[in-house]
Amino acid sequence: MASPLPRDPAPDASIAFLREGYDFIRRRCERLGTDAFRARIGLRPVVCVRGPEAAEMFYGGPFTRGHAAMPPSTVSLLQDYGSVQSLDGEAHRARKATWMRMVASDGAVEDVVRRFGAAFAARLTPGTHRLHRLAQAALCEAACGWAGIRQEGRALRRRTGEMAAMIEGAGGFGPRQAKGQVLRARSEHWARAVMTQALADPEASPGGTPLRALATHRDADGRPLSPSVAAVELLNVIRPTVAVARYVVFSALHLHERPDWRERLGRDPALVSPFVTEMRRLAPFIPAMGGVAREGFTWRGHEFAEGDWVLLDLFGTSRDPGAWAAPDDFRPERFEDRAPTPYDVVPQGAGAYATTHRCPGERATVALTEAAVRRLLATDYAVPEQDLRVPLHRFPAVPRSGFVLEVSPRATP
Numbered sequence: 180m181a182s183p184l185p186r187d188p189a190p191d192a193s194i195a196f197l198r199e200g201y202d203f204i205r206r207r208c209e210r211l212g213t214d215a216f217r218a219r220i221g222l223r224p225v226v227c228v229r230g231p232e233a234a235e236m237f238y239g240g241p242f243t244r245g246h247a248a249m250p251p252s253t254v255s256l257l258q259d260y261g262s263v264q265s266l267d268g269e270a271h272r273a274r275k276a277t278w279m280r281m282v283a284s285d286g287a288v289e290d291v292v293r294r295f296g297a298a299f300a301a302r303l304t305p306g307t308h309r310l311h312r313l314a315q316a317a318l319c320e321a322a323c324g325w326a327g328i329r330q331e332g333r334a335l336r337r338r339t340g341e342m343a344a345m346i347e348g349a350g351g352f353g354p355r356q357a358k359g360q361v362l363r364a365r366s367e368h369w370a371r372a373v374m375t376q377a378l379a380d381p382e383a384s385p386g387g388t389p390l391r392a393l394a395t396h397r398d399a400d401g402r403p404l405s406p407s408v409a410a411v412e413l414l415n416v417i418r419p420t421v422a423v424a425r426y427v428v429f430s431a432l433h434l435h436e437r438p439d440w441r442e443r444l445g446r447d448p449a450l451v452s453p454f455v456t457e458m459r460r461l462a463p464f465i466p467a468m469g470g471v472a473r474e475g476f477t478w479r480g481h482e483f484a485e486g487d488w489v490l491l492d493l494f495g496t497s498r499d500p501g502a503w504a505a506p507d508d509f510r511p512e513r514f515e516d517r518a519p520t521p522y523d524v525v526p527q528g529a530g531a532y533a534t535t536h537r538c539p540g541e542r543a544t545v546a547l548t549e550a551a552v553r554r555l556l557a558t559d560y561a562v563p564e565q566d567l568r569v570p571l572h573r574f575p576a577v578p579r580s581g582f583v584l585e586v587s588p589r590a591t592p
């Protein structure tokens with residue numbers, strides 16, 4: 180006997196989901212006094228869940244991704260046909276091993292951080308800048324170099340524009356999404372040309388780079404990647420690295436709003452790590468992740484059937500009131516003497532990297548953001564009057580102004 184989950188009373192919650200954005204699932208959890216409820220989104224029945232136990236169930240359970248798993252409006256920054264995220268079981272494990280080697284090894288993380296450090300510092304010159312745009316350009320330069328593809332001048336500006344538009348378009352509608360689609364086609368065309376050449380002569384691509392790793396990878400069936408799948412994976416290295424710009428902006432926002440923390444970090448650089456963990460816990464990025472059950476199973480007495488659609492609230496899990504005191508408050512001291520568990524800070528997924536869909540770029544993301552925070556701490560800048568509000572109904576969110584800063588002429592070391 181399945182134990183009945185509470186149900187959102189609306190006949191269809193699509194409009195509410197769009198209106199309430201990041202708060203949609205957690206508001207209903209609070210209203211219904213639960214961590215799991217049934218609803219309908221886009222006329223499809225869905226079970227919405229939140230909290231560390233739900234994250235463990237979702238990332239450890241038999242869920243497949245793919246387009247049917249995502250709600251119409253939810254950000255799908257990373258999905259694409261044939262990518263690691265679309266694979267399951269042995270096929271996923273084989274591809275994921277290559278991913279972990281190419282973006283999560285010590286050498287890989289050091290390389291991208293070094294490239295970003297130089298590109299970020301070079302752009303943070305005296306004058307007025309929009310930090311979001313500046314960080315996107317620096318990250319795109321770093322990501323392309325890291326991947327093994329040198330891009331400069333106009334080509335780099337094109338790549339940055341394409342990546343930024345895809346990220347913006349992923350959760351948007353109308354013109355925003357249309358622009359993302361157009362620029363996506365253009366960057367896929369570019370990436371396919373790059374990968375066709377690399378697959379034809381893998382030894383010609385720089386050793387130790389994602390370009391070489393993708394060109395020499397063999398899937399679980401022993402076959403190399405097709406040019407189009409390799410192109411998708413190449414873009415899956417560059418695009419989410421550019422997306423880290425949002426974390427740079429949210430970090431700058433906390434530095435601005437919490438001068439006490441800015442001062443503490445200046446005195447004790449070891450606190451940059453808890454500061455960035457707390458920023459990632461709170462930052463609105465990918466609101467929720469969808470999965471479709473590959474087989475039936477029982478969780479907390481509730482029976483899931485094959486084909487059931489489940490949405491894990493990533494935003495609400497990291498702010499779960501059952502896991503955190505004052506969950507919405509910015510308190511980096513939470514992480515001064517303990518690291519997050521695999522299931523309580525989940526903006527990039529949860530569980531074990533090798534066997535789940537948890538983000539292989541998480542180490543690089545953290546290291547890049549920490550490097551940006553250190554650079555901002557060492558830079559003399561003012562934050563002029565601007566609209567720093569973060570609209571929570573817009574996926575993916577960012578302060579409205581993009582965070583304008585005025586770097587002083589005496590500025591950087």
Ligand code: HEM
Pocket residue numbers: 244257263264265275278282415416417419420422423426464465468493526527528535536537538539540541543544
């Ligand atoms: C702001 C930074 C980032 C955020 C918020 C983010 C978020 C996520 C999330 C939530 C997932 C889990 C998807 C799922 O459960 O199916 C994921 C997976 C993934 N991410 Fe990230 N990510 C970020 C940065 C990166 C970077 C820097 C890279 C690459 C260098 C990357 C590459 C990937 C890939 C390839 C997957 C699919 C993994 C798999 O299916 O096993 N991400 N990311």
